[in-house]
Every structure is written in structure tokens, then in C-alpha cells.
Amino acid sequence: MKKYLAEFIGTFWLVLGGCGSAALSAAFPEVGIGLLGVSLAFGLTVVTIAYSLGHISGAHLNPAVSVGLWLGGRFSAKDLVPYIIFQILGALVAAGVLQMIVTGNGSAIGDFAANGYGAHSPGKYSMNAALITEFVMTFIFLIVILGATDRKSSPGFAGLAIGLALTLIHLISIPVTNTSVNPARSISQAVFVGGWALEQVWLFIVAPIAGAAVAAIVYKFINTENN
Secondary structure (H helix, E strand, C coil), rough: CCCHHHHHHHHHHHHHHHHHHHHHCCCCCCCCCCCHHHHHHHHHHHHHHHHHHHHHCCCCCCCCHHHHHHHHCCHHHHHHHHHHHHHHHHHHHHHHHHHHHHHHHCCCCCCCCCCCCHHHCCCCCHHHHHHHHHHHHHHHHHHHHHHHHHCCCCCHHHEEEEHHHHHHHHHHHHHHHHHCCCHHHHHHHHHHHHHHHHCCCCCHHHHHHHHHHHHHHHHHHHHHHCC
16 A cells, blocks of 8 residues: 555656646746746656655556556566556546646636647647657657666666656657656546547557557567576
8 A cells, every 4th residue: 555655646746746837837927937847847756756755666657657567577467456546546636736726816727738639739730640659759768667777777867767758758749749658647637628638538548558568578578688
């Protein structure tokens, strides 16, 4: 239960910090942090949780990461479903807190940093473009995670490498999908936006998990001789 609670808190922080920066600060009058700021916010949530709670749960904060680590032989099957449940719950609670903050000045929640494609993509990118983006970005994210946490990698730097990777991923893909690479993050925002966001959330569940699964297989293959 301590591991599951750590995943709950960590995913809560990722959604509150990352989506909160997008919903509250990205375009704030005169001092908006913009795409770069939102990208850094997501990366910083991972770095801070990795070094504070990583020793308890591994700081997955993401169902796709848990699936990838399980397929990569780094994570027990018995913990997979509980991890995913607590990650989604943490994300939903964070979205609820964020909804109360965002509407605190009388504003509507708007798109609430939800992920989308077509008319709901920030750059109006197609479903195919969104699918490719989410698959490839999650694939690379898992390669970085698996490599950075390998027993032969430099100890103590995994959290930094993973956080910087997530920052870079957001810098590339926010214009395409608002960046998911994390089904829990996508589900939480979609639940509060409803409508189109719930209709499109399937892509942000399927593509990240598929990308993570392929990454686990590829990493095991290219790393075989080193183990």
C-alpha cells in the first residue's frame, strides 16, 4: 500500500504541476510561461518525484511506464493493476483540485489541457499524426527510462535523464496533441472536459501503451549482451 500511495501522490503532482501550468500559466497576461514553460513543468514534476518518492515506488506515474517496465522484466506482474489504478486515481484527484482552482475566478475550464487531435489538436494535426506522435514519443520515453535505470547506468542520474526526456517530448509534441504519453494524465483531463475529450481519449490510452510495449521488447533485444 505504501508503494501504491506513492504512485498516487506522484501522479497527482505530475497532473497538477504539468496540466496546472498549461491551464493557469501558459498564456497568463504578460507573464505567460508558454510552450517552453509547460514543457519544463512536466519535466520538473518527474524529477522532483523521482528523487523524493522514487525509492518507494520507482516513480512510474504513468500506466504506460508500468506496462513497459513489466514487459521489460523490471516490474512485478502482481503490482501492475494496482499501480495503474492508483495512478489514475491520483490523476483524477489532481484534475478535480485543478478544476476548482481554474474556475475560482469565474472562468470556465475550457479545454483544460486535454489531449486531442483534428479540430482539438493545438495545431489541428490529424488523427494519424497524433497516433504516430504518441506512439513514437512514448517509445523513446521508455527507452530512456529503461536505459537510465539499468544496473550498468550511472547511479543517481536516472531521475534527471527521465525528467529531461519528458521535457523534450513536450517541446516536440505539444503542438500536435497537447502531449500525453501518459494514459492517466489523458483520462483525468478528459473526464472533466467530457464530450470530444472522452471520445478521443482512446488514442491517448492505446498509443502510449503500444509504444511502451514495443520499447520494452526492443530494449531487451539491444541490451541482451550487456546483462
